[in-house]
Amino acid sequence: MVLSRPTICIISFSPIARDARVLRQIDYLTPHYDLVVLGYGAPPQRWQNADSVRWLSIDPPRWYEMQHLKALLIAGKVWQPSVCYELWYWLQRLYRQAFEQLRQIRADLVFANDWSALPLGWRLAARWNTPMILDLHEYAPLEWEEQWKWRLFAAPMTVYFLRHYAVHAAATLTVAPEIARRYHKEFGFLPTVVLNAPEYAPVEDHTVDPHTVRLIHHGGAIRARALELMIDTIRLCDRRYHLSFMLVGDEGYIRRLHAYADRVAPGRVTFLDPVAPDQIVPKIASFDIGIFLLQPTNYNYSIALPNKLFDFIHAGLAVCVGPSPGMAAFVREWRCGVVAPSFDPAEVAATLNRLSAEEIQTMRCAARAAAARMNASTEMTKVVELCNRLLRRAQAAR
Structure with missing residues (x-):
């Protein structure tokens, strides 16, 4: 009897073919697990015929689709923030369609990339009764802090999502030690640092020309x-x-x-x-x-x-x-x-x-x-080991 491999659902609202961090997740998890990957656009050519990866593509949001939802961010400043922010998220075509594509699939672990995937990831994890990993690529509340609209309206929303959902993640990751320390100080969870390092491969050396x-x-x-x-x-x-x-x-x-x-x-x-x-x-x-x-x-x-x-x-x-x-x-x-x-x-x-x-x-x-x-092998080994540990724990709890 051939035992089926566990399935990991990777969610990233980014152009997957150009998202180096997410592609490394796929590279290192595929030898061990079957994957379902949702993101913008088609996958890289080298992955398009891989039997172990199922790709779900979704179109990025259009600017005009979000105009009528800005009022919810404003209302969230003065009236029931949790209601306003949840409506802002789930009224968007992007997140509703992503849920509809994924809801019929059964995965054993959810891998949510960034705060934008957090409410969807947690909803799916709760539906499937599986653990969720949250990978935060930035310090989310200050992502666009130089823009006053972000500081006034969007930042409080990201804080709400982090306080409401990230605390339920089985594990969190991030990209730099200082960001990990700040999440720990402000939100109480301490992410594992996984640096954005590529695969190590010796490259041909050359002598520097002093004239060019x-x-x-x-x-x-x-x-x-x-x-x-x-x-x-x-x-x-x-x-x-x-x-x-x-x-x-x-x-x-x-x-x-x-x-x-x-x-x-x-x-x-x-x-x-x-x-x-x-x-x-x-x-x-x-x-x-x-x-x-x-x-x-x-x-x-x-x-x-x-x-x-x-x-x-x-x-x-x-x-x-x-x-x-x-x-x-x-x-x-x-x-x-x-x-x-x-x-x-x-x-x-x-x-x-x-x-x-x-x-x-x-x-x-x-x-x-x-x-x-510092390379993909040293960094992504942390991710593979974390997934192994969480899946073993989830299986033992059943």
Whole structure:
């Protein structure tokens, strides 16, 4: 008799094919479990014919679908917040359709990614009498704190969902130690930290050319991140430096960056076509320095340890960051790059201009050492072991 494997239901209201953290969950859980995965859009090509994964696609919300629900967030400030916030959530097409797709399926464990999946995840876990893991990719109450509407209306709602539902999670995860400490202080649960590190694979090394130093920045084209700062930096750097962008997302903003680079730093900035998350490290390994100037305009930006930081070190790149506390502490601890004293392009450029090719080479060696210590295997083993433990406990309780 062949025993069926347990089934884990992974919920993530994100474009699954580009969500590196969720894809790592799928990569490491599939050898042990059958999966049901719900998210935006089609899966990556390599997963489309996998027998052990059932994909459920849902369309992301359209901006106009949520306009009439804003009144509920306002009402939640003055009248029965729990009623208003629950109505705001369950009146949305997105969450109702997700529940309808999943309600007929039976899973043994629910894996909810971020606060937006939390009410749905808990409703399904209660329906199936199964444990739920909550993976918080940010410190949710302050996710967009620089926007007054978020602070006034959305933040109280996320606090409500966390207080009402997260306390019932069998386990919680998050992406950085400081975020884990803050959740513990503010909400009483202590998430396990699972860093956003990719799979470790040795990449071909190369000698840094003292006359041509290549910088790379990849990721989302998000206006709030002010990517123009890096163009202004390269404009002020020695002529040996050249910057490449590999961006996804806001096409209008990418066109604007193209035009700005052509105007202020002609011939010194290149825009590359994006690649799938699992191809980023080999794609950028031929560069010398990974650069990310993330001004700490909100709490999550200040303590961020983002995917791209780990992509840089796994590609064997030196790292250049501004004084964002989270990334700056990491770079200093591992001696794998430089931290500019401010986000002023002139000071960042001066920091880069002082580097010799030999110093960059030394930092790249340190990055490789860090990658060997922090990678998907070391981090995702925590997730697999947690799922094993929760499923054994659930089975013993039946």
